Amino acid sequence: MTTDRAPGNATLRLYSDTDWESVRSFVLSRWGSGHPMADRRLFDWQFRGFGPARVEIRPILLFLDGRVAGFRGLIPGLYQVPFPDGMRVLPGASLAMWMLAPELRGLGLGRAMHAEAERLCPVLAGAGSNPRTSVPIYLENGFQLLEAMNRFTAALDPASCGKRFGEGASLLPGVPPEAKGEPLCPSKADPAFLAYAWEGSAYRAGFFSLFRDEEFWRWRILESPGFRYHVFVDPGGSGFLTARTERFVDPPGEGGVLRLIDLVPARPSAWNGAEDPAFGRFLGRALAWAREAGCIAADYHCSGGMFKNLLQSLGFVLEAQGPGSGPPPLPRVFNGGRGDERPINALAKAPVPVSFERSCMVKSDNDMDRPRRLGENGKILY
Secondary structure (H helix, E strand, O other): OOOOOOOOOOOEOOOOOEEEEEEEEHHHHHOOOOHHOOOHHHHHHHHOOOOOOOOOOEEEEEEEOOOOEEEEEEHHHHEEEEEEEEEEEEEEEEEEEEEEEEOOOHHHHHHHHHHHHHHHHHHEEEOOOOOHHHHHHHHOOEEEEOOOOOOEEOOOHHHHHHHHHHHHHOOOOOOHHHHOOOOOEEEEHHHHHHHHHHHHHHHHHHHHHEOOOHHHHHHHHHOOOOOOOOEEEOOOOOOEEEEEEEEEOOEEEEEEEEEEEEEEEOOOHHHHHHOHHHHHHHHHHHHHHHHHEEEEEEEEEEEOOOHHHHHOOOOOOOOOOOOOOOOOOOOOOOOOOOOOOOOOOOOEOOOOOOOOOOOOOOOOOOOOOOOEEEEEOOEEEE
């Protein structure tokens, strides 16, 4: 260890499968019995990540007297980064879960764990970080911060939204009649096609993002042990999207919400704000399917605002997220929330400055879209 005040027997090393039981005990003691990462299927999936650096980039563990006393989670991945001379794909990681035993805080050990993460990863990104604890450390280390991702919400059934969420939700405009189309069912997903489409549009458009190759789509969307994701592909060729339906379980009730995750138009210019009526019609058809499936609302998170005009034409409203803006018409957490959840922020550090307006970090990039709680029997509640 490099910190002067650290105990001499404190050591850092990367997580290996043989550490599971020790890490699980640490998770249960520090985050609580219902934390989803106490489920090994979810833990192994989340921290497997994707990309060729999956062996070198692993969660960092702090050991003291042979026991786990700290955890710095890293989800390996690949990032597309716009350099002055063109786009590059670099290895990196999403920051997820950072904890140090309380009796060891103030000794520089947490910062040593983070320094090791920066040494391992040319690119680091995070989302949903605590503004009072981890965010100040990130800013001290040269990270760029977006205080809140753009969150767009829509009432697919305004009357039902009003009954469940209150008067503010009932006043959301709903999907305009002219934007309603024939429902389009989800498609069988082909990760090779999704990767080809991403590279042909998003990578060519030249913004900062995870580089969504074939391994990414297989890992993040098709093999998720927590959620079943839907992939919608426009038969007319305008693009595709990924989403999941979140049913109401806490408190229970009929219906649910369509959580839009990835919007991927086929035309690179659409990522730069150009009108794309065909992609809009396609998205409208996916929303029509969601209404028929019992979804009363929809939402979408993104660091950049490239789809603002498109989404507003379909009845989405940009959530007011500034100080004093009041509670959103639709809650940020639909199951298990207290009603005062923070907006999802975003952080990034790369070899060149990151423009969040010219970026596409979405809800699933970090660990913001994985199950949030396990029941007493270890089953996923939501």
